[in-house]
Amino acid sequence: MTSKKSGGKAQPSRRRNSKPALYDATDAELKEFYEQMLLIRRFEEKSGQMYGMGLIGGFCHLYIGQEAVAVGVQSALKDGDKVITSYRAHGHMLVAGSTAKSVLAELTGRIGGCSKGKGGSMHMFDPKNGFYGGHGIVGAQVSLGTGLGFANKYRKTDNVSVTYFGDGAANQGQVYESFNMAELWKLPVIFIIENNQYAMGTSVLRSSSEVELYKRGESFKIPGEQVDGMNVLAVRAAMDKAVEHCRSGKGPYILEMKTYRYRGHSMSDPAKYRTKEEVQKMKSERDCIDQIKELILDRGFMSEDDLKAIDKAVKAEVAEAATFAQESPEPPMSELYTDVLA
Amino acid sequence: MTAISFGDALNRTLHDCMAADDSIIIAGEDIAGGAGIEDSDVELGGVFGVTRGLAARFGTGRVLDTPITESAFVGMGLGAAATGLRPVIEVMFCDFFGVCFDQLINQAAKMRFLSNDRIQLPLVIRTTMGAGDGSGAMHSQSLHALVASVPGLRVVCPATPADAAGLLKTSIASPDPVIFMEHKGLYGLTGPLREDEDGHIVPIPLGKGRYVRRGTDLTLVATGAMVQEAEKAADILAVRGMRCEIIDPRTISPLDMEILIESVAGTGRLLVVDEGAAFAGFADAVVSKISQKAFAFLKSAPVSLTPPHTPVPYGRALEAAYLPSHEKIVECALRHFSK
Structure with missing residues (x-):
């Protein structure tokens, strides 16, 4: 069945079900999902604000709207699993276990940042927590993530490598080179395509001959599934x-x-x-935080006031990080010459 | 001390290093080359035979034939290195760097810096360089200066079997990405291997050049296959009364400026022979550095001898005309530096 010789049958890819499988979360898990998604949202709002104030330079890609993906994916992982992603990395860093302070201070380019202010928004790492960046070149992290998977397998662990990329990167050649090697050598790599529907300013419809991106592994015999990425419980179930x-x-x-x-x-x-109406429709009908909020209230284990208290605590954490990110000093000039070579 | 070929010295080093450390894996196109196929004991060991016998000894789990996809297998090696494995990746010809350039200049070169030293990349990219065998424009280039211009990469160009072995051993142990460039014309060159009392290859530090010979009248700087041309030229020039000092930097980046300045301080004259680019290449870099840092010692303008600024031609006569040679070095030295 899974013979690699010619004639082997490709595993069928699955479309998204009309009724997607949903993870059966406990009350405590629901609360945690809510907190984490809210932390990313508030963090990113603050980043956007600080960017507007000129405190953050260069490029800054916000994760607002996509929070359910990183939160749901990370919740399915265990110690030793590895994660790698593109330049839209703030949310993934936070759920991997980095502090809001260290991420925000990196955005302001200060010594208190996770890379002492030498990496910036697109280049952040937290290898202790299994997070291997934060990469600035579209698609380049996909072969690196394949290598993380190779290392897991070589060391005979059952750890996985989660390799994120976007719908834009899904058209990069080395993604397919990586698919080929990953399936050829049965590497434990979960390729997560975050299809937010726009590769910079070009929609999937205008840039991709096959817009159902979960099918892109078919000629490599890699099973694929489409998931409602706005629903953290669907993300977790698929994961x-x-x-x-x-x-x-x-x-x-x-x-x-x-x-x-x-x-x-x-x-x-x-x-x-895209139109304002399109964005507004997603916000009002599909928002990942609103969906979980509703579920929590339905279950009744927390009240509106409890949720407001969480929001208040998250805002306080982000405000504290913002203060830190502005007060932490610029790195000394000697840092220019460190960490280039061992 | 037994003589060994440049290629066999590299092969021996890979065997020794892999036997000593199972975090070392190697991957590339056709590096096992047939090994692992049922009922086959054929093992190509790469197009130049440098990885011969490794798959049979260490298994195809550690010696991987990859698809012909340089971007992804260099990237895969990088990812594995970021977790502490020590991959030695073979890119068959440095001309193919064009395919995986992003992984080299953006991912490999910068991850240590961007991760604030929390990620080390103990990765070696072995590749070949150099013209002279009719391989044509896309399998003959010498791109050492191109990669050396990117901070965060170490670039090594050995010229002898002993240096090939000693430098490869150090490169594999290095926590930094190393581009290890083997000149195709050198694989058959024989020479002694440097071993310690226990028969272990003596490692050679990266960033340290060597005096190939001492002299008083002219400093000849050469790497890779050009070292031999420089030696032949120096023999001829000695008869003409010009005693050349030959420096082989061995590592292109970081470059051993100390030995270069020391030599120029003694001779006052500099001729750099290099097979790389005529413009913004290694020769230009050395001339520029010496002009800035050792100007007071110079008795005349430094000179570089490189191929012309053209692609590598195929035909025998044209290719010979393209390459620097000992005859050209002699002619150039006499023209510029005769007293």
């Missing part, structure tokens, strides 16, 4: 399945997360390629 597949040695798995970013590609994007 559980993919993780099980990888941990049991069956090779890579593709999850296409259908998601949406509310802000521009970067802070300098005027977003003329």
Whole structure:
């Protein structure tokens, strides 16, 4: 069945079900999802604000709207699993376990930042927590993530490598080179395609001949699924399945997360390629935080006031990080010459 | 001390290093080359045979034939290195750097800096360089200066079997990405291997040049296959009364400026022979550095001898005309530096 010789049958890719599988979260887990998604949202709002004030330079890609993906994915992982992503990295850093202070101080280019202010928004790392960056070149992290998976397998662990990329990167050549090697050698790599529907300012419809991106692994025999990336419980349920597949040695798995970013590609994007109505419709009908909030209230284990208290605590954490990120000094000039070579 | 070829010295080093450390894996195109196929004991060991016998000894789990996809297998090696494995990746010809350039100049070169030293990349990219065998414009280039211009990469160009072995051993142990460039014309060159009392290859530090020979009248700087041309030229020039000092920097980046300045301080004259670019290449870099840092010692303008600023031609006569040679070095030295 899974013979690599010619004639082997490709694993069928699965479309998103009309009724997607949802993770059966406990009350405590729901609360944690809510907190984490809210932390990313408030963090990114603050980043956007500080960018506007000129405190953050260069490029800054916000994750607002997509929070359910990073939160749901990370919740399915265990110690030793590895994660790598593109330049839209703040949210992934936070859920991997980095502090808001260290991420925000990196954005302001200060010594208190996770890379002493030498990396910036697009280049952040937290290897202790299994996070291998934060990479600035579209698609380049995909082969690196394949290498993280290779290392897991070589060391005979059952750890997985979660390799995120966007719908834009899904058209880069080395993604497919990586698919090929990952399936050929049965590497434990979960390729997460965060399909937020726009590659910078070009929609998937205008840039891709096959817009159902979960099918992109078919000619490599990698199973793929489309997931409602706006629903953290759908993300987690899909992840559980993919993780099980990888941990049991069956090779890579593709999850296409259908998601949406509310802000521009970067802070300098005027977003003329879509209508305000389109964005507003997603915000009001599909927002990942609102969905979980509703669920929590339905279950009744927390009240509106409890949720407001969480929001207040998250805002306080972000405010504290913002103060730190402005008060932490600039790195000394000697830092220019450190960490280039050992 | 037994003589060994440049290629065999590299092969021996890979065997020794892999036997001593199972975090070392190697990957590249056709590096096992047939090994691992049922009922086959054929093992190509790469197009130049440098990885011969490794798959049979260490298994195809550690010696991987990759698809012909340089971007992804260099990237995969990088990812594995970021977790502490020590991959030795073979890119068959440095001309193919064009395919995986992003992984080299953006990912490999910058991850240590951007991660604030929390990620080390103990990765070696072995590749070949150099013209002279009719391989044509896309399998003959010498791109050492191109990669050396990117901070965060170490670039090594050995010229002898002993240096090849000693430098490769150090490169594999290095926590930094190393581009290890083997001149195709040198694989058959034989010479002694430097071993310690226990028969272990003596490692050679990166960033340290060597005096190939001492002299008083002219400093000849050469790397890779040009070292031999410089030696032949120096023999001829000695008869003409010009005693050349030959420096082989061995490592292109970081460059051993000390030995270069020391030599120029003694001779007052500099001729750099290099197979790389005529414009913004290694020769230009050395001339520029010496002009800035050792101007007071110079008795005349420094000179570089490189191929013309053209692609590498295919035909035998044209290719010979393209390459620097000992005859050209002699002619150039006499023209510029005769007293």
